[in-house]
Amino acid sequence: MREWFKKGEHWIWMSSAMVALSVVLVFGLFSMITYKGLVHFWPHEVYEYQLQNGKEIESVVGELRDSKMKEVSAGEGQAPQEVPQLLIKVGNRDLYGIDFRWLSSDELVSDEPKIAQDAVVIERYEYGNVYGWYQSLKVAGDTFSGSDVQAALAKQVAEGKRLHDEIKSIEKGDIGLINYKIEQLRLEEKRLQAEGDWTDAKAQLMKDERAALDEQFREYQAQTQELYQLQKTLGELTMSVSGGQTLNVPVKNIVEYWQPNEMSFADKLGFFFHGIKRFLTEDPREANTEGGIFPAMIGTITMVLIMTILVTPMGVIAAVYMREYAKDGPVLRMVRISINNLAGVPSIVFGIFGLGFFVYILGGSIDELFYGYALPSPTFGTPGLLWASLTMALLTLPVVIVSTEEGLSRIPRALREGGLALGATKIEVISKIVLPMALPAIMTGLILAVARAAGEVAPLMLVGVVKLAPELPVDAIAPFVHLDRKFMHLGFHIYDVGFQSPNVEASQPLVYATSLLLVLIIVGLNLGAISIRNRLREKYKALDN
Missing domain, CATH: 1.20.5 (Single alpha-helices involved in coiled-coils or other helix-helix interfaces)
Structure with a gap:
């Protein structure tokens, strides 16, 4: 030994x-x-639990979502006993005021819950899910009951989805574009007036343009009003719920409906993938506790890509200067120590710096120089996508510099001298020989930078990320990428849903689902960078020989 x-x-x-x-x-x-x-x-089975409530039996219908052991007193002089506690999603928030309810096993009439046969789960745009049974459906004076309800409901819900999507397309697409153009006309008018270039001809031209846009706005508004009126004709579904109560659900408020206890495995699998698709493509609802995460996903990817574009030249240029041009001495050693120490600075400090320097000083100066006509409403003097990307670029800059400089140090000196001996200038040697061979190391730095930037939350809260953004940072309106807009981010979305939500039990599954998506996005971006790095290593593998 x-x-x-x-x-x-x-x-x-x-x-x-x-x-x-x-x-x-x-x-x-x-x-x-x-x-x-x-x-x-996954569609969870719906159970019916019988509780002993005094002399009466209370029925609770819902999905079993969690369970835990809880110590309860067994009496004087006796040790406390552990009793199972069941977390049931009962839905029907407009009736009960809560979505979830804890049940103690010692209150149950039977230890085995009963499958709620023919139970229906309805997802609504408001007030969460409904758990109950079909009773009747009223549509334009006609009443459907029994086996006719499901066929009529399927037709009405499909029409309701079509109307909802059409309203959303008009309001966010067509009307949103008109509002954007009207705002641009207002700002252009203020700019011309501030520059003293305002004439009667231009005033008349803008008046005509504004009148045309107002006319289009009224047309689209009339279309949406007509669609809203059509939604009211979709009918109303009456459900019987636990406790002998009835609940009326307007068809226009129904997102999806299903009968999990009657579904086959193939049906559940199809529902599972359909739910993932909706999660990735829909906007959040109900204080981010329901719906999808499409805006947060787009915001995260856009911010990371812009950060990569910004940090790469800054890091590479700094590393090239320190390795190829700067003379070794106390100043250079101090710079390297500072860069290494910068990597250990808490991220919130970068957020404060970004807010103070980028937003207030740099953004405010840009507004005064180029957007003075729009003041006091700030354009770039407020948190936005550009400042968030720049802050993340500074946060990850030390990683890129150190990685790039390490790659440059591995390039044999003979290659540099050979290039100079053939008559190439120093900049040609660096750009044609040294940097291409150092690209694998640069990509390694970018991989680490992307992984860090995509998961940061604290600095982004100060420089551009919001709980809910009315507009995407990327859309079909020129210039297509709007650097001045606030945006949503998956990391902040996880924090907001997990710690700021008024409905913790309902938001908990979304925290895990969003976390999984964030990890997959980071892994996907890293795999793309790793594949590029591996190709570059194969191309310049002579370096390792």
Whole structure:
């Protein structure tokens, strides 16, 4: 054993064990997030629980979402006992005021819950889910009951979805474009007046343009009003719920409906993938506790891509200067120490710097120089996509600089001297020989930068991220990428849903689902960068020989 320790083999075994443990923990965490995130989209069975409420029997209908053990007192002089507690999603928030309810097993009449036969789950745009049974459907004076309800309801819900999508398209697309053009006309008018270039001809021209836009606005508004009136004719569904109560659900408020206890495995699988699709393509609802995360996903990807475009030239230029041009000395050593220390600065400090320098100083100066006519309403002097991307670029800059400089140091000196001996200038040697061979190291720095920037939350809260953004930072309106707009971010969405939500139980599955999506986006961006890096390594593999 003494000889074994002298050889240092115990360090090898300890290192291997720690690496194996880290891999197990990472995959275990990812597996937990994956399971709890994806199970949210699977149609859960609906049970009916019987509770002993005094002399009466109370019926509770809903989905079993969680369970835990709770200690309860067993009486004087006796040790407390652990009793199972069940978390049931009962829905019907407009009736009960809550979505979830904890049930104690000692209150149940029977330990085995009963499957609620023919129970229907209805997802609404407001007030959460409805759990109950079909009673009747009233449509334009006609009443459907019994087996006719489901066929008539399917037709009405499909029409309701079509009307909802058409209204959303007009309001966010056509009317949104008109509002944008009207705002641009207002700003252009203020600019011309501020510059003293305002004439009667231009005033008349803008008046005509505004009149045309107002006319289009009234036309689209009339179309939406007509569609809203059509929504009211879709009918009303009457449901019987637990406790003998009835609940009227307007068809226009129905998003989806299903009968999980009657679905086959193939039906559940199709519903599962349909739920994932809706989660990725829809906007959030009900204080972000329901609906999708499409705006947050677009905002995260856009911010990371812009950050990558900004940090790459800054990091590469700084590394090239320090490695190829700067003379070694105390100043350069101090700069390198500062860069290494910058990597350890808390991220919130970068957020404060971004708010103070980028937003208030730089953005305010831009507004005064180029957008003075729009003041006091700020254009760039307010948090937005550009400042968030720049702040993240500064946050990840040390990683890119260190990685690039490390790659440059590995380039043999003979290659530089050979290029100079052939008559190339120093800049040609760097751009044609040195930088291409250092690209794998640059890509390594970008991989680390992307992984860090996509997961940061604290600095983004100060420089552009909001709970709910009315407009996407990327759309079909020129210039297509709007750097001055606020945006949503998956990391902040997780924080907001998990810690600021008024309905914690309802938001918990969305936290795991959003976390899984954020991890997958980071992995996808990293895999793309890794594949590019591997191709570059193959191209310049002579460097390693």
